[in-house]
Amino acid sequence: MGQVDLPPAIEPTESLDVEDLNPDKEPTVVLSDAPSQEVVFAVRDLDVYYGTFRAVRDVNIDVHRNEITAFIGPSGCGKTTVLRCFNRMNDLIETARVDGSIQYHGVDLYDQAVNAVEVRRRIGMVFQKPNPFPKSIYDNVAYGPKLVGRKGNMDDIVEKALHRAALWDEVKDRLKASGLGLSGGQQQRLCIARAIANDPEVLLMDEPCSALDPIATARIEDLMQEIKDDYTIIIVTHNMQQAARVSDRTAFFTTEVNSESDTRTGLLVECDSTDKMFSNPSDERTENYVTGRFG
Amino acid sequence: MSSHPLEPRRHGFREELDQLRLQVELMGVRVDENLERMREVLQSGNVPLATLATEADNEIDAMNVSLTERCYLLLSRESPVASDLRFIVSVLRIVSELERIGDLALRVVKLAPNHDLLARHEVLFDILVTISEQAVESYRVALRAWSAQDLQLATELATQNRNLDLYYERLVSELQRLDGLDAVRIAMAAFAAGRSLERIADHSAIIGARLRYLITGEPAHLAAEVR
Numbered sequence: 001m002g003q004v005d006l007p008p009a010i011e012p013t014e015s016l017d018v019e020d021l022n023p024d025k026e027p028t029v030v031l032s033d034a035p036s037q038e039v040v041f042a043v044r045d046l047d048v049y050y051g052t053f054r055a056v057r058d059v060n061i062d063v064h065r066n067e068i069t070a071f072i073g074p075s076g077c078g079k080t081t082v083l084r085c086f087n088r089m090n091d092l093i094e095t096a097r098v099d100g101s102i103q104y105h106g107v108d109l110y111d112q113a114v115n116a117v118e119v120r121r122r123i124g125m126v127f128q129k130p131n132p133f134p135k136s137i138y139d140n141v142a143y144g145p146k147l148v149g150r151k152g153n154m155d156d157i158v159e160k161a162l163h164r165a166a167l168w169d170e171v172k173d174r175l176k177a178s179g180l181g182l183s184g185g186q187q188q189r190l191c192i193a194r195a196i197a198n199d200p201e202v203l204l205m206d207e208p209c210s211a212l213d214p215i216a217t218a219r220i221e222d223l224m225q226e227i228k229d230d231y232t233i234i235i236v237t238h239n240m241q242q243a244a245r246v247s248d249r250t251a252f253f254t255t256e257v258n259s260e261s262d263t264r265t266g267l268l269v270e271c272d273s274t275d276k277m278f279s280n281p282s283d284e285r286t287e288n289y290v291t292g293r294f295g
Numbered sequence: 296m297s298s299h300p301l302e303p304r305r306h307g308f309r310e311e312l313d314q315l316r317l318q319v320e321l322m323g324v325r326v327d328e329n330l331e332r333m334r335e336v337l338q339s340g341n342v343p344l345a346t347l348a349t350e351a352d353n354e355i356d357a358m359n360v361s362l363t364e365r366c367y368l369l370l371s372r373e374s375p376v377a378s379d380l381r382f383i384v385s386v387l388r389i390v391s392e393l394e395r396i397g398d399l400a401l402r403v404v405k406l407a408p409n410h411d412l413l414a415r416h417e418v419l420f421d422i423l424v425t426i427s428e429q430a431v432e433s434y435r436v437a438l439r440a441w442s443a444q445d446l447q448l449a450t451e452l453a454t455q456n457r458n459l460d461l462y463y464e465r466l467v468s469e470l471q472r473l474d475g476l477d478a479v480r481i482a483m484a485a486f487a488a489g490r491s492l493e494r495i496a497d498h499s500a501i502i503g504a505r506l507r508y509l510i511t512g513e514p515a516h517l518a519a520e521v522r
Contacts, residue, residue, distance in 0.1 A: 280513075292305040293305065293309070
């Protein structure tokens with residue numbers, strides 16, 4: 001089986017032609033007329049299973065370029081499970097299975113011929129707890145680019161990534177110091193720099209501020225606003241004020257009980273502009289959750 | 296498969312919102328009582344009742360301050376969103392409207408010393424009494440709409456064509472025809488009363504418009520407040 005190439009990362013003003021990757025599809029998809037509405041991920045009828053247990057069902061959502069999309073919902077509703085589908089992290093779980101489709105610029109991410117490593121380079125992940133490698137600050141950032149053989153001056157790549165993560169000024173004089181010696185907030189920004197150094201198009205953030213104090217949280221939120229012109233961001237957060245502050249769109253997930261097995265399955269209730277979701281959501285379940293009546 | 300019964304939360308906050316709704320209603324009743332005094336003073340010139348109305352307005356002003364402070368506290372403490380946020384910001388707007396209606400009622404009440412002068416001109420006096428009845432009726436619809444959180448009543452208030460406007464035009468027209476020694480004094484008193492009564496109906500309509508927005512969440516309904 002031949003390997004399917006992912007589409008090249010594109011500049012906002014460029015058109016994306018996926019004809020080569022979808023030879024049966026006509027006409028060519030040109031999306032540059034409405035850059036703000038350009039769809040990076042189109043998720044259709046997504047179900048995620050762990051063994052025979054269906055953890056999430058019927059997720060349909062579009063993620064738009066250069067926007068921040070927030071996933072909110074009660075614990076166990078499948079936010080993180082869905083997030084991990086976007087860079088095929090669930091592949092690493094033997095029993096996990098994904099049904100339905102996730103199109104990334106028109107390419108099926110779960111096509112067996114798609115290279116999962118390349119997917120994870122294009123679609124970076126920042127985790128709940130800062131997890132720098134037990135290496136120097138410099139090596140933490142350079143690790144990914146070296147691994148994938150990224151071309152260019154490594155010092156420049158590291159400096160640029162640290163600048164983009166708003167960390168350069170704080171660490172430029174101690175690049176050889178251990179990343180573990182940084183504060184929690186700095187470590188999280190180091191992890192963002194590490195993701196950025198791989199030159200991704202998308203950043204997935206799984207509760208990136210849950211282990212941080214309010215000041216460090218504010219810095220990460222500011223950073224997200226600064227970098228969203230260059231990246232598409234999806235953030236899972238339990239902090240609804242954070243979702244309201246930082247995101248352009250919000251998706252609300254909830255859970256339902258499988259009465260026979262007494263297990264819970266997550267489902268997407270509603271996805272809309274964040275302004276709408278927090279001022280006048282369409283679905284009563286969303287209203288009940290964001291106002292805190294139920295959850 | 297059934298929807299998961301999520302646990303009800305924020306009981307205290309919900310109770311405070313319910314209390315807030317009742318407190319606004321109570322303030323509305325106080326304003327209503329003063330509007331009744333206003334109507335009585337307009338018709339009879341009852342000066343002791345005018346004094347009572349002035350004292351009652353101080354209580355209305357205090358309620359406005361108290362409820363406004365409570366809204367600010369809930370905003371800062373609870374970070375409300377969606378219908379809860381609309382409710383609190385609407386309460387802020389509505390208590391301000393109620394306070395304003397109370398002030399306008401007091402303006403009419405303070406014309407009590409001019410009662411005999413106004414009553415001498417029968418046509419003018421009848422028009423003023425009619426306008427006052429219609430203004431009070433508009434206000435009572437607003438109060439009923441708030442009490443029941445009734446979208447239909449709120450919509451009627453916000454969109455109705457008012458007979459009151461025709462009477463107000465008639466009043467102005469009558470004032471322009473006045474002559475005689477007391478013409479200026481009568482005109483000033485009658486115009487002040489008529490204008491205040493007309494504004495009471497306007498503020499009642501704003502309450503309807505705001506309630507409509509609160510219930511529907513449609514930003515377009517806010518436009519009715521600034522007509």
